[in-house]
Amino acid sequence: MRNVLTIARKELNSYFQSPIAYVLIGAYAAMFGYFFWSLVYFFVRASMQAQMQGRSMPMNLNELVIRNLLGNCGVLCLFMIPMLTMRLFAEEKNRGTMELLLTSPLKDWEILLGKWAGAVGMYSSLLFFSSLNLIFLFAYGKPDWKPIAVGYLGLLLQGAAMLALGMFLSSITQNQIAAAFSTFVLLLMLWVFEWMSNMDQNMLTEVLTYMSLLRHNESFIKGVLDLKDVIYYLSVSFFGLFLTARSLESLRYRG
Amino acid sequence: MIQVEGLTKRYARNVAVDHVSFSVAKGQIVGFLGPNGAGKTTTMRMLTCFMPPSEGTATIAGFDVIKQPLEVKKRIGYLPETPPVYPDMEVGEYLQFVARLKGVPEKEVLRRSEEAAARCFVKDMWSRLIGKLSKGYRQRVGLAQAIIHNPDVLILDEPTSGFDPKQILETRDLIKSLAGDHTIVLSTHILQEVKAMCESLVIINKGRIATSGTMEDLTRRNGAVLELSIPTGAISVDDLRAPFVSIDGVSGVTATDEGGLWRIDVDTQTNEDLRPKLAQIVLAHGWNLYRLDSASVSLDELFLSLTNVVEEVQQ
Numbered sequence: 001m002r003n004v005l006t007i008a009r010k011e012l013n014s015y016f017q018s019p020i021a022y023v024l025i026g027a028y029a030a031m032f033g034y035f036f037w038s039l040v041y042f043f044v045r046a047s048m049q050a051q052m053q054g055r056s057m058p059m060n061l062n063e064l065v066i067r068n069l070l071g072n073c074g075v076l077c078l079f080m081i082p083m084l085t086m087r088l089f090a091e092e093k094n095r096g097t098m099e100l101l102l103t104s105p106l107k108d109w110e111i112l113l114g115k116w117a118g119a120v121g122m123y124s125s126l127l128f129f130s131s132l133n134l135i136f137l138f139a140y141g142k143p144d145w146k147p148i149a150v151g152y153l154g155l156l157l158q159g160a161a162m163l164a165l166g167m168f169l170s171s172i173t174q175n176q177i178a179a180a181f182s183t184f185v186l187l188l189m190l191w192v193f194e195w196m197s198n199m200d201q202n203m204l205t206e207v208l209t210y211m212s213l214l215r216h217n218e219s220f221i222k223g224v225l226d227l228k229d230v231i232y233y234l235s236v237s238f239f240g241l242f243l244t245a246r247s248l249e250s251l252r253y254r255g
Numbered sequence: 256m257i258q259v260e261g262l263t264k265r266y267a268r269n270v271a272v273d274h275v276s277f278s279v280a281k282g283q284i285v286g287f288l289g290p291n292g293a294g295k296t297t298t299m300r301m302l303t304c305f306m307p308p309s310e311g312t313a314t315i316a317g318f319d320v321i322k323q324p325l326e327v328k329k330r331i332g333y334l335p336e337t338p339p340v341y342p343d344m345e346v347g348e349y350l351q352f353v354a355r356l357k358g359v360p361e362k363e364v365l366r367r368s369e370e371a372a373a374r375c376f377v378k379d380m381w382s383r384l385i386g387k388l389s390k391g392y393r394q395r396v397g398l399a400q401a402i403i404h405n406p407d408v409l410i411l412d413e414p415t416s417g418f419d420p421k422q423i424l425e426t427r428d429l430i431k432s433l434a435g436d437h438t439i440v441l442s443t444h445i446l447q448e449v450k451a452m453c454e455s456l457v458i459i460n461k462g463r464i465a466t467s468g469t470m471e472d473l474t475r476r477n478g479a480v481l482e483l484s485i486p487t488g489a490i491s492v493d494d495l496r497a498p499f500v501s502i503d504g505v506s507g508v509t510a511t512d513e514g515g516l517w518r519i520d521v522d523t524q525t526n527e528d529l530r531p532k533l534a535q536i537v538l539a540h541g542w543n544l545y546r547l548d549s550a551s552v553s554l555d556e557l558f559l560s561l562t563n564v565v566e567e568v569q570q
Contacts, residue, residue, distance in 0.1 A: 006355040017343040100339035100400070103303040104356040105328040252306050 003110040004117065007101075011088070011118025021122065024083055025129055028076065032130040035072045039065045040136075061143040062223070066134075070151040070221045073130065074214050077159055078187050084122055085166025086180035088115050089244075093174045093251075102252065112244045116160075116167055116237075123159045127152060147223025154220020157233035158213060162187055164240025171247040187213065256281040256408060256438040257302070261311035264297050271297040273462040274311065279455075281407075284434045286453030287442035290562050294462040295442040296336060299410050302440070303333045316407050329358060332406040332437075336413055338397025342386025346377055346396055349385060350403060357404035367403055375399035375429065390417040398426070402433065409433060411441040415448060427451050446554050458561050465561040474554055479529050481519045482546035483537065495519070498536045502529065516545065 015021040047059045092098040101111055131152065137143045166183040173179050194212035196205040209215060213236070216229040257279040264272040272294040279285045287295050301308045302315065304324040312319060318326040341349060350368035359367050372378045375395040380388060385396060394417055401409055414430065415423045431452055433439060443449060449456055450470075457467040466473060485495075492510050499508045499521055507522040523529060530547055537544045 002361075003356065006352065010352050013348075014341065014343055095339070095341070096335060096337040097339040097341060099300075099305055099333070099335045100353065100356070103305050103328055103331065103333045104353075105325045105358055106356065107325070 003106050004114040007106075007111060007114025008117035008121065011115050012121045014087075015084075015118070015122045020083060020087075021125075024080060024122075025126060028080060028126045029129055031076055032069075032073065033133060035069055036065075036133045039068055061137060061141050062147050065137065066143060066148055066151065067221055070155060071217075073127075073155055074158060074217045074221070075191075077155070077162055078184065078191060080123070080126065081159065081162040081166050081187060082180040082183040084119050085163055085170050085183055086176040087170070088119060088167050089171035090173050090176045090179045094176075098251070102248075108245055108248045109241075112167065112171075112241055112248065116164060116241060116244075119163045119167065120156075120160050123163060124156065127155055127159075144223075150223045150225050151221045153225070154217045154229070157220075157230065157237075158217050161233045161236035161240065162213065164237040164244070166240075168240050168243040168247060171244050171251070190214075256283075257313070257315055257440065259298075259302070259311070259313045262298065262301055262308050262313055263310035264294075264301060264306070265309040270462055272301070272308075275459065275462075275464050276311075277457050277464065277467050279438055279440060281438055282435045283455060284430070284439045284441065284453050286449035286456035287440055287459065288444065288446070288449055288456050288558065289442075289459040289465075290444060293459045293562075295459060296412055298459070299333070299412055299440070299442060303331055303410055304328055305333075329404070330407045332401035332404065332409045334397045334401040334409075334411045334414055336416070338393050339400070340385045340393055340396055342384065344385055345382050346372065346385055346388075347381040349396065350399060353400045354403050359404050367405075371399040371403040374402065376425065391419060391422045394418065395422075395426075398429070402437070405436075407438060409437045409439045409441075411439065413443055414441055415443070415445070446558060450554060458558065460562040466557075470554075473557060479521050479533055480546065480548045480550050481517075481521070481533055481537065481544065482513075483517045483519065484515060484543040484545055485517055486515060498540070499533070502532055502536075505529075520550065522550075 043059065043061065043064050046064070050059060089098070092101065134143075134148065138145075165186060166179075169182045169186065170176075170179040173182075190211060190213045193208040194215045197209040199205065216232045219226045219229055257277075259278065260276045262272060262275045263270065275294070275298055277285075287298070289295050297306075300306050302313055302320065304320050304327050307321055312321065314320070315327045316330045318330070320327050344352070347368060350372055351364050354364045354368050355361075369378065369381075372381060375398045377392060377395050377399055380392060380396075385393060388396065394414070398411070398414060401411065411430070415426050418426060427448070430439060430441065441448075441452070453470065455467070455469040456473065458465040492512075495510045495517060496508045496519075499505060499519065502521075504523045504527065505521055508519065510517055510519045521529060521533065528549060530549060534544070534547060537547075
């Protein structure tokens with residue numbers, strides 16, 4: 001366990017020692033801030049119109065602002081995750097530091113779990129900084145906090161699954177660009193699979209839709225904690241970790 | 256300390272290491288010598304459990320590299336060809352990270368890291384970014400990393416590459432000072448390095464062991480060389496050779512005139528040192544003796560003859 005923590009801490013530190021953490025936090029904050037501002041702007045205008053027309057129907061902050069906001073975050077992941085995972089193994093292999101890790105008294109699963117945990121930690125800090133925006137909603141309105149918490153849990157689980165897949169792709173190459181791009185394409189594919197369900201309903205489209213990563217986030221964003229979706233994300237994470245473990249093993253044989 | 260038997264590494268198309276066997280006693284420094292691409296690095300990678308052998312076994316401090324890799328790794332310090340350092344990290348931070356990886360107890364992490372840094376002369380660089388260090392300093396950080404957990408066995412892949420002459424001397428002293436407590440295997444293709452540091456050596460070529468043994472055994476050749484001063488023409492070659500040929504066990508004698516100075520090479524089949532007998536013969540004849548030496552091959556000659564460098568250049 002100590003080994004996992006040592007590696008996770010080093011991974012987290014190295015994000016912040018390189019410009020990548022700051023660029024990502026800045027970019028994420030800017031995008032999130034823009035989405036947040038535009039949704040709140042729309043919400044304020046709509047509720048003013050409703051009042052002027054004499055409708056007293058209370059407008060729901062959770063439904064109109066937060067749901068859309070978190071839905072957009074899910075899509076932002078497509079662009080953020082490859083940046084987070086590309087260096088995990090590709091950089092170590094390129095720099096020869098892989099030899100240090102593989103000749104230290106560590107088990108393979110400790111290495112990859114540590115790296116994954118470090119990346120999840122970095123991703124959590126992105127989510128954390130974005131959540132600071134929501135303070136304004138609590139200051140000036142009365143959103144329900146529970147669906148927000150569930151929504152963020154969904155984003156975290158979705159991110160963790162994507163990070164595991166990205167880590168695998170990083171472990172099969174030495175080139176960070178190749179790792180990032182292949183991760184992006186894989187995540188994009190897993191997203192657009194869900195469009196199939198709009199075209200036709202049969203076995204194939206159902207399976208593809210089920211595989212779609214973003215699809216499973218919908219219930220979280222609505223504030224519904226569905227065990228089925230939790231299990232989906234956990235199993236995708238596990239699958240990614242498992243593939244990474246295989247890839248490390250083959251690295252040993254190929255040298 | 257290190258026992259290697261029939262170690263083999265096969266890739267899809269070629270055999271990188273072919274049935275290599277050798278053993279190293281505790282506290283020794285062993286030089287692993289061979290031309291580039293001979294299989295030195297691959298052998299070291301198998302010893303450090305970086306990659307498993309295709310065949311054969313190796314045990315380090317009594318632990319098998321295939322069956323008990325974690326135990327082996329705890330007892331090994333490894334410096335690969337390129338030092339495994341993170342340019343974004345500070346020296347001190349990096350050494351503490353490695354100490355934790357190697358299982359140094361948390362209380363001792365800082366102390367051990369500082370000790371290793373001091374031993375490898377990088378204490379002054381403690382809070383510098385590794386990426387900003389020169390290659391020589393980076394290599395020293397790599398060496399500090401290898402000794403941080405006080406391993407029984409140190410495996411160093413070309414430890415002095417990239418150093419300036421002063422650093423080379425310092426590093427050699429450092430490595431020599433580490434022997435005794437540590438068993439050291441170092442690879443190199445620089446012959447002076449081996450002469451300066453190693454007690455025994457293994458010469459490897461094209462994945463096979465060409466020869467191995469102590470420096471003395473490998474470079475000693477049975478026989479002796481004499482140099483005598485006798486005016487040219489005063490004695491015939493045959494007369495000069497005659498007394499030497501008649502010694503027991505002598506297999507060949509050649510005498511060459513080098514301008515008033517005769518050089519006589521005496522070869523024997525036995526391990527007996529001939530020098531006292533030769534001296535007596537010279538004195539009995541009243542010749543002036545200028546040199547009497549046991550014959551030895553230089554390491555360079557040995558290396559070249561074993562590795563056929565000429566052939567490789569042609570390829």
